[in-house]
Amino acid sequence: MNRNVSTPFKGAALAVTAVLFGAAALAQGFAPAEPSNGKAAFDRWCAECHAAGIGHPGTQQLERIRGDKLSLLETRKDLEPAYIRYIVRHGQNAMPAYRPSEISDANLELIANYIGRKPVPAKKQR
Ligand code: HEC
Incomplete structure (x- = not known):
């Protein structure tokens, strides 16, 4: 056998x-395939630290310094897209800076528009 x-x-x-x-x-x-929209790009480069819950150092640190309501980037309404682009390119404390060879300008634009403050539509003239 x-x-x-x-x-x-x-x-x-x-x-x-x-x-x-x-x-x-x-x-x-x-x-990996290029992300097709802001949510996909955010999930690829930012969610590791900025998703909800424990184990995400970005979310936890923002909770400490900004408070609970401002801890989750995806639900914030106060961040200017230009500020987001600046932080991503320069880093801040525990957050690393990303070069254009890592996150292209086009992908950063998708992310900044996804989590960034939306422009207030102009009021109609009467
Ligand atoms: C390795 C973890 C990590 C990654 C990945 C990361 N971040 Fe961060 N991020 C942090 C931490 C930690 C902070 C808090 C920095 C501090 O102490 O000031 C932060 C802060 C920020 C802030 C400042 C928010 C405020 O209230 O001023 C923005 C905006 C931001 N991150 C955007 C992003 C975006 C967009 C991405 C993806 C391209 C990203 N981060 C990826 C860890 C990360």
Whole structure:
């Protein structure tokens, strides 16, 4: 009785699969797809620290310095897009700065418009 007779073949098959998968990943350059909107871009670069709940240092630090109501970037209405762009490019205390090679201007624009204060629509002239 030898139930393990096929094990080396399984191992070889797994190795071949791993190599093929690696080659496919290399061919794609490991580049994840570009985010298509502000929420997707926020989720990719900011949510790790600014999502809700414990374990998100951005949210927790903002709760300490700004209070509960201003701790979550996604629900704030007071942040100017220009201020958000500045913080992202320059960093602030525990928050790192991001270069355009990491977050492009276009993606930063998506994020700033997503969490930033929306312009007040002009009143209609009578
Ligand atoms: C590694 C964690 C981390 C990441 C990733 C991160 N932040 Fe932060 N962020 C922080 C921390 C911590 C603070 C609080 C800084 C302080 O102590 O002043 C902060 C503060 C901010 C502030 C200032 C808010 C205020 O009330 O003044 C803005 C705006 C901000 N982050 C935007 C972003 C955006 C947009 C992204 C994604 C592009 C991002 N952050 C990614 C950790 C992070």
